[in-house]
Amino acid sequence: MGLGMGRARGSLAAACLRILLAAFCLVALICGGDGTSGAPYVTMRPHERVSSQPDSEALPQPLSDALNGPVEVPGGYGMSLTAHVGEHHVHASWTYVDGAPGLNTHVDSWLLGLLDAAAPAGNRYRPAMALNALQPGGQEMTVSAEPVQAAGTVIVVREKVKSSGTNGTGSVRSATVYVDTVSGELRSGAELLRPESVPGIQSRITGVPADIAAPSQQGPPVTDLLLSPSGELTVTAELPGRPGRQASMTMNARDTGAALSDYGRQVLGQLNAPAVPRPATAPALRHVNCDLVPCAALTYDDGPDARTTPQLLAILAERKAQATFFMTGSNTAANPSIAKQVADAGFAIGNHTFSHPYLTKLSIPAVKKEIERTDAAILSATGSTPTMMRPPYGAADAAVQGGVGKPLIIWAVDSLDWQSKNPAAFVPKVLKEITPGAVVLMHDVQPTTISGQQELISTLQGQGYQLVSVPQLFEGTPLTPGHVYRSRPARP
Ligand code: NI
Numbered sequence: 001m002g003l004g005m006g007r008a009r010g011s012l013a014a015a016c017l018r019i020l021l022a023a024f025c026l027v028a029l030i031c032g033g034d035g036t037s038g039a040p041y042v043t044m045r046p047h048e049r050v051s052s053q054p055d056s057e058a059l060p061q062p063l064s065d066a067l068n069g070p071v072e073v074p075g076g077y078g079m080s081l082t083a084h085v086g087e088h089h090v091h092a093s094w095t096y097v098d099g100a101p102g103l104n105t106h107v108d109s110w111l112l113g114l115l116d117a118a119a120p121a122g123n124r125y126r127p128a129m130a131l132n133a134l135q136p137g138g139q140e141m142t143v144s145a146e147p148v149q150a151a152g153t154v155i156v157v158r159e160k161v162k163s164s165g166t167n168g169t170g171s172v173r174s175a176t177v178y179v180d181t182v183s184g185e186l187r188s189g190a191e192l193l194r195p196e197s198v199p200g201i202q203s204r205i206t207g208v209p210a211d212i213a214a215p216s217q218q219g220p221p222v223t224d225l226l227l228s229p230s231g232e233l234t235v236t237a238e239l240p241g242r243p244g245r246q247a248s249m250t251m252n253a254r255d256t257g258a259a260l261s262d263y264g265r266q267v268l269g270q271l272n273a274p275a276v277p278r279p280a281t282a283p284a285l286r287h288v289n290c291d292l293v294p295c296a297a298l299t300y301d302d303g304p305d306a307r308t309t310p311q312l313l314a315i316l317a318e319r320k321a322q323a324t325f326f327m328t329g330s331n332t333a334a335n336p337s338i339a340k341q342v343a344d345a346g347f348a349i350g351n352h353t354f355s356h357p358y359l360t361k362l363s364i365p366a367v368k369k370e371i372e373r374t375d376a377a378i379l380s381a382t383g384s385t386p387t388m389m390r391p392p393y394g395a396a397d398a399a400v401q402g403g404v405g406k407p408l409i410i411w412a413v414d415s416l417d418w419q420s421k422n423p424a425a426f427v428p429k430v431l432k433e434i435t436p437g438a439v440v441l442m443h444d445v446q447p448t449t450i451s452g453q454q455e456l457i458s459t460l461q462g463q464g465y466q467l468v469s470v471p472q473l474f475e476g477t478p479l480t481p482g483h484v485y486r487s488r489p490a491r492p
Helices: 014-024 061-068 101-118 195-206 253-259 262-271 308-318 329-334 336-344 364-382 398-404 423-433 447-451 453-463
Strands: 026-033 040-046 076-085 088-097 139-151 154-164 170-180 186-188 222-227 233-239 242-251 295-301 324-327 348-351 438-443
Touching (some): 088 101, 101 139, 101 154, 101 186, 154 222, 170 242, 195 253, 242 253, 308 336, 324 329, 324 336, 329 364, 348 364, 364 398
Parallel strands (some): 295 324, 295 438
Antiparallel strands (some): 076 088, 139 154, 154 170, 170 186, 222 233
């Protein structure tokens, strides 16, 4: 496959150009082990031109597929982001895998590291930089982290950064990481190799004769390694002295075997094993990183309602938006099948008391009774007990906070939808006041609220907002019983 195809400068001597072109697309053919050093002996066969097609003999089909693009992983779900970060216009795309938290956390910290590095000096990346960022401008940077292999307990993710400079120059860097979805262990591609076999492989990747490379230059760091199930190893690395320019080579299975570490042999075994199933997470609890993407949590109170709640569910499903429903016990008891429909669709449900009183006007035993009766109604309808609550009118004092026994989820943006009963009033109000991390208050029992949801949701998504459930919004920041929450705190 063609790698690191930058524009050759006219100033290069013809012979040098020929060597560099060859280096961009090297396929190494293995002639046999030399029997003394332990490292395989390799001869190179340079291509005459830069080609996007792998050598059909040297590269077996399954591996070429893996090199050419992402694979579907059970439980995988794609994310993307466009952001203006400092001088950079960043497009990021990546895949989370449900039930593989080690992988998801790794991808998050890799992306946040890149975005922080792109931010102006003294600043960190903020999700607000990803709002209304569709217009290009500045230096284009494309980053991706996508699974390229998945078998046994192993998922292989290739991380890639492509930058294009203002003068037509460009660079690409890539690395592979290996994740064990059962143990959670995460290793770099370099760990597939015995340390002593690395220098030999490094020197073979570039194909640049030693006399034109600076004597001080080490071999390129070996970070992008892919094993085929039949044991061929393809190594891609940066050319020495040519930052951002890559070359790759493939070794046959026999010689790869001699270079593999114990870990590499374990991975090879896993690549030949059937994929191990992972338990599925409810959609409202699936991993989203709200320090990375601009999130908002739409919340709907006072239902469920037999007419309006199913209408809202249809809109949310169509827009692929998550949301949270704070149900009253009385309406849940009156419409248990609607509450079950909300739960079965994967949305988050909170406790909004039984009879919607001002809790600050009740005795603490009466507060507890409001909560317990509602828990019982929701449990009976949906099979689950809510882990969070919202006090009616947002009314809570220290005594109420101590009495409810759950985290209190208030809001950062009050739509006042119940008051205006007019989408032309509450939709602009929400759009004006919303910021990344906000909890937004609405009421699914109001027909006029439902009328405004298509416009509100599509506008927010068009701006770059990821609409998440309350548990997703606060992921990584524990929700403590008796504490009040209105929005996700920004990364320090
Ligand atoms: Ni209410």
